[in-house]
Amino acid sequence: MDVKVIQETAIRDLESIIMGIRNIKFFEEFSYSFNTQEIQSAQFVENLLHEIRKHIDHGRFKYIYTFFLPEECEVSSVYEKYKAAKNGRKAARAYARLNRESRCLYVGSSNDLIPRIKQHLGYGPKQTFALQLCHWCESTKLDLTLKIYAFDNNIDTKAFQAFEDGVWDSLKPMLGRQGKK
Numbered sequence: 001m002d003v004k005v006i007q008e009t010a011i012r013d014l015e016s017i018i019m020g021i022r023n024i025k026f027f028e029e030f031s032y033s034f035n036t037q038e039i040q041s042a043q044f045v046e047n048l049l050h051e052i053r054k055h056i057d058h059g060r061f062k063y064i065y066t067f068f069l070p071e072e073c074e075v076s077s078v079y080e081k082y083k084a085a086k087n088g089r090k091a092a093r094a095y096a097r098l099n100r101e102s103r104c105l106y107v108g109s110s111n112d113l114i115p116r117i118k119q120h121l122g123y124g125p126k127q128t129f130a131l132q133l134c135h136w137c138e139s140t141k142l143d144l145t146l147k148i149y150a151f152d153n154n155i156d157t158k159a160f161q162a163f164e165d166g167v168w169d170s171l172k173p174m175l176g177r178q179g180k181k
Contacts, residue, residue, distance in 0.1 A: 013158075020159025021166075025152035030055050032146045036137035039121050045134075048121075049114055052148065056113055061150040063113050064164055066171065067105040067120065067131065068145045075101045078142065079174060085136030093122075094129045095136075096175040104171040105144070106131055109164050117146070131175060 032052065038044045056063070069078060079101045086095040096106065110116035118124055122134030133144070151160070161179055168178045 016156070017159045017162050020156040021163050024155055024159070024163055027061060027150040027152065028055075029150070030148040032148075034144060034146075036133055036140055036142040036144065039134045040138055042123065045118065045121050045123055049118060052117060053114055055148070055150075058111060058113070059153070061153050062109065062111075062155060062160055063148055063150055064107065064109045064167055065113065065117070065146060065148045066107050066167075066173075068147065069103045069105060070143050070145070071103070073103070073143070075103060075174075078105075081140060082136055082175065085132075093126045093132045093135055095132055096129050097177045099174055099176070100172065102172050102174040104173040106176045107164070107168045107171055107173045108176065109160070113148070129176075 030052070032048060034044075034048065039048075069075060079098075082095070083098055086098060106120065108116065108120075115124065116130075119128050119130040120133060122130075122132045124130060151163075155163075165179045
């Protein structure tokens, strides 16, 4: 094993990622607010997804999305409610990892955004790790905001992943895990 060659290769790869991050072009933010009581209705979810679909173009853009709690929300009660659902009778579903209390519930990206959002709302396969919102919030009137950020699609995959990891580090979401680890 030639350590010097490996070091130089790793440095070139990291420099390429850094250059990719520097060249990221942000285009637009979309915001959707809803209450968890509303997502108990499959029709509401379909209408919401239809509205989001109008703005999505995976051919032109890559997306990062976040779920946020409002300022007036008691974060600790949301944390405890999720923890109870994840560890309790509803644990038959694959709940996202519980981290620490935060107004940001989740940070993610997807090459197929609509199905991924649907999974987070709780309308996906039981075994897919997601927020599963309609399953632990069915009796809670929790206001949430979903924000979707559109970026130029010409960014290298590794650079975009590193950028998403930076968003994750900055917002420190309550749920989920960082990156593709």
